[in-house]
Amino acid sequence: MTDVARVAGVSHQTVSRVLSDHPNVSAKTRAAVTQVIEQLGYRRNSAARALATRRTHTLGVIAVNTTLHGPASTVAGVQEAARDRGYLTSAVTLRTATQTALAEAMQHLAGWGVEGIVAVTPQRAAVRALAALEAPCPVVTVEGGHTLDLPGVSLDQNLGARMITEHLLASGHTTVWHVAGPPDWLESEARTQGWEDALRDAGAEVPPLLRGDWSPLSGYQAGQQLAGRVLASRGRGAGLTAVFVANDQMALGVLRALREAGLRTPEDVAVAGFDDIPEAEFFAPPLTTIRQDFASIGRDSIGLLLDHIESRTDESTHLVVAPELIVRASTARRSAPPSA
Amino acid sequence: MTDVARVAGVSHQTVSRVLSDHPNVSAKTRAAVTQVIEQLGYRRNSAARALATRRTHTLGVIAVNTTLHGPASTVAGVQEAARDRGYLTSAVTLRTATQTALAEAMQHLAGWGVEGIVAVTPQRAAVRALAALEAPCPVVTVEGGHTLDLPGVSLDQNLGARMITEHLLASGHTTVWHVAGPPDWLESEARTQGWEDALRDAGAEVPPLLRGDWSPLSGYQAGQQLAGRVLASRGRGAGLTAVFVANDQMALGVLRALREAGLRTPEDVAVAGFDDIPEAEFFAPPLTTIRQDFASIGRDSIGLLLDHIESRTDESTHLVVAPELIVRASTARRSAPPSA
DNA sequence: CTTCAAATTGTGAGCGCTAACAGTCAGGAA
DNA sequence: TTCCTGACTGTTAGCGCTCACAATTTGAAG
Numbered sequence: 001m002t003d004v005a006r007v008a009g010v011s012h013q014t015v016s017r018v019l020s021d022h023p024n025v026s027a028k029t030r031a032a033v034t035q036v037i038e039q040l041g042y043r044r045n046s047a048a049r050a051l052a053t054r055r056t057h058t059l060g061v062i063a064v065n066t067t068l069h070g071p072a073s074t075v076a077g078v079q080e081a082a083r084d085r086g087y088l089t090s091a092v093t094l095r096t097a098t099q100t101a102l103a104e105a106m107q108h109l110a111g112w113g114v115e116g117i118v119a120v121t122p123q124r125a126a127v128r129a130l131a132a133l134e135a136p137c138p139v140v141t142v143e144g145g146h147t148l149d150l151p152g153v154s155l156d157q158n159l160g161a162r163m164i165t166e167h168l169l170a171s172g173h174t175t176v177w178h179v180a181g182p183p184d185w186l187e188s189e190a191r192t193q194g195w196e197d198a199l200r201d202a203g204a205e206v207p208p209l210l211r212g213d214w215s216p217l218s219g220y221q222a223g224q225q226l227a228g229r230v231l232a233s234r235g236r237g238a239g240l241t242a243v244f245v246a247n248d249q250m251a252l253g254v255l256r257a258l259r260e261a262g263l264r265t266p267e268d269v270a271v272a273g274f275d276d277i278p279e280a281e282f283f284a285p286p287l288t289t290i291r292q293d294f295a296s297i298g299r300d301s302i303g304l305l306l307d308h309i310e311s312r313t314d315e316s317t318h319l320v321v322a323p324e325l326i327v328r329a330s331t332a333r334r335s336a337p338p339s340a
Numbered sequence: 341m342t343d344v345a346r347v348a349g350v351s352h353q354t355v356s357r358v359l360s361d362h363p364n365v366s367a368k369t370r371a372a373v374t375q376v377i378e379q380l381g382y383r384r385n386s387a388a389r390a391l392a393t394r395r396t397h398t399l400g401v402i403a404v405n406t407t408l409h410g411p412a413s414t415v416a417g418v419q420e421a422a423r424d425r426g427y428l429t430s431a432v433t434l435r436t437a438t439q440t441a442l443a444e445a446m447q448h449l450a451g452w453g454v455e456g457i458v459a460v461t462p463q464r465a466a467v468r469a470l471a472a473l474e475a476p477c478p479v480v481t482v483e484g485g486h487t488l489d490l491p492g493v494s495l496d497q498n499l500g501a502r503m504i505t506e507h508l509l510a511s512g513h514t515t516v517w518h519v520a521g522p523p524d525w526l527e528s529e530a531r532t533q534g535w536e537d538a539l540r541d542a543g544a545e546v547p548p549l550l551r552g553d554w555s556p557l558s559g560y561q562a563g564q565q566l567a568g569r570v571l572a573s574r575g576r577g578a579g580l581t582a583v584f585v586a587n588d589q590m591a592l593g594v595l596r597a598l599r600e601a602g603l604r605t606p607e608d609v610a611v612a613g614f615d616d617i618p619e620a621e622f623f624a625p626p627l628t629t630i631r632q633d634f635a636s637i638g639r640d641s642i643g644l645l646l647d648h649i650e651s652r653t654d655e656s657t658h659l660v661v662a663p664e665l666i667v668r669a670s671t672a673r674r675s676a677p678p679s680a
Numbered sequence: 681c682t683t684c685a686a687a688t689t690g691t692g693a694g695c696g697c698t699a700a701c702a703g704t705c706a707g708g709a710a
Numbered sequence: 711t712t713c714c715t716g717a718c719t720g721t722t723a724g725c726g727c728t729c730a731c732a733a734t735t736t737g738a739a740g
Contacts, residue, residue, distance in 0.1 A: 001727070013689075014688090017688095046451065050387035051387040075406075352696090353719075354718090357698095392697045393697080
């Protein structure tokens with residue numbers, strides 16, 4: 001920086017002002033300094049800056065299962081948003097969300113002076129462990145529900161499930177079955193709740209719940225049960241004509257099971273998923289599903305975190321991102337009541 | 341630090357020595373200082389440390405498609421290894437591996453004074469763009485092949501493919517078909533090469549190549565072609581009794597297509613994949629595949645990078661990690677020659 | 681031509697740490 | 711005793727930047 005100042009014939013402080021976009025610098029000086037910076041390939045030393053400002057401009061991300069599409073995309077969204085806001089992010093991936101693992105991750109990040117942490121913790125147990133921990137800096141949860149007093153952002157899972165269910169009801173189905181995710185996941189619970197609410201509001205019967213573990217295999221098994229039920233009640237005007245599966249991967253399994261049982265989608269049974277994974281569009285048939293806008297979830301969580309950091313608000317806010325219904329062939333409108 | 345020194349009745353330099361594990365500190369002093377540190381909850385300021393030592397102990401990770409299982413796991417492995425070695429990592433995820441995007445990512449990381457970069461670039465185009473770039477610090481590629489003069493680590497894809505192919509040949513198949521990945525991917529090419537080499541070495545016929553794009557759907561389509569061929573040549577002692585699919589996801593599609601065509605796996609056609617994604621064990625039937633040890637890939641890449649950073653070696657080394665064959669039901673041994 | 685405020689620029693201190701060197705203290709050899 | 715060596719500990723000076731303030735310049739009003 002001293003070099004730049006010398007070459008440009010100004011003081012180091014003026015160079016600093018140019019770099020920080022300080023208003024009180026004449027256009028001429030600014031141009032000159034900028035040019036010298038360019039010419040010398042100078043880059044401001046972030047460590048010195050952090051030391052002087054007492055701000056590291058570094059955020060931590062703690063995530064639990066980054067190999068799944070949802071968490072992976074969320075982490076990417078958060079990182080992108082942070083980068084746009086001029087922050088460095090460092091992610092720690094945990095295999096399991098035990099309290100010790102979370103605490104260790106926090107210690108690691110704290111050691112680097114992170115100013116805040118975004119925790120991508122879709123499981124109830126993880127959020128609980130997190131809430132019990134004494135964090136060295138503001139923490140914001142993503143997909144962590146709003147049950148506890150941590151601020152957070154999540155997609156409106158409930159609304160998404162409602163939208164799917166209502167879409168199916170509106171397409172002429174008398175009721176909608178549901179293949180839920182594992183009970184410990186908040187997303188799973190919210191989707192189930194939304195589905196149930198939509199059915200009750202519409203005065204439709206609430207069929208028994210099936211459960212999977214997010215994997216295609218578990219969806220396949222649930223699909224076999226569903227198919228068995230449809231076939232068993234053939235000719236008796238069965239009510240099983242539509243299924244809302246809690247994620248796209250399981251929906252894939254359901255589709256396969258139905259096809260193997262000789263049932264057509266959507267003619268015999270309409271199927272909808274949740275997540276809009278990239279493959280969903282290429283399923284056979286293309287899957288109706290709910291899209292999550294990970295970029296905006298990331299942006300919101302970073303926004304929330306920086307609010308806490310920069311203005312020291314202590315209130316814990318919850319932001320909710322709107323889901324988007326993507327209608328594809330797997331739930332094509334049913335023109336007539338199901339044939340007997 | 342001054343506080344700790346005052347409370348412990350020593351100089352700040354002694355505290356520094358304790359924290360840095362310097363040998364010349366008496367056991368008594370060390371214990372006392374450690375205790376005060378504990379008591380005060382003191383944490384050394386990383387920015388000041390970085391400024392004084394001129395070492396940020398920060399590494400960057402650039403990855404292209406982190407939503408796929410492979411890259412996601414690799415990034416996680418790298419981050420874990422870096423953390424174990426006392427480094428902070430910051431990851432940048434790119435949507436596309438254009439040269440500008442790569443350059444931008446590097447600028448961003450360079451601005452934070454990263455001491456090295458791990459680039460997870462399985463596509464040929466990405467590696468090429470990377471090699472053309474002037475990096476501000478040492479760069480190590482992961483899964484970037486060893487064609488260019490960048491140091492790197494990769495799984496021995498070639499060997500893995502060989503192992504799979506030889507396993508199938510040893511199981512009694514006269515030859516092995518192959519569903520390859522997209523041609524731009526280095527992994528894809530190496531796997532194809534290994535398959536071809538193994539066949540030639542065994543004096544087996546090399547059947548025509550099928551191609552997919554890693555997705556289950558593309559595997560399904562390839563599977564339909566394969567099934568069609570098997571059915572068409574029924575009774576004529578067809579040679580299509582085993583398929584090596586370049587990844588597990590496509591293998592899933594192949595399995596489905598075969599089943600739909602009324603073919604049994606492994607009795608009619610044996611199927612093997614590559615990657616050992618968590619689901620592979622639960623496919624129907626469980627899939628024979630190649631496991632990649634992402635933790636050790638991460639460890640090796642970080643090791644390589646730190647060698648470059650710490651000892652300023654300029655040679656570009658390539659490390660190769662051994663694959664592991666996981667035999668499951670999808671390639672059960674064939675006791676008799678294929679029935680006519 | 682003077683005066684003053686605003687706009688611009690420069691100066692010095694210090695962020696918290698480590699490197700290099702300068703002490704201090706013991707204990708054994710001369 | 712005196713000296714010296716080695717083990718330990720303390721002192722000082724930055725690392726490269728920003729903050730607070732001081733100094734200077736500018737331009738319009740008096």
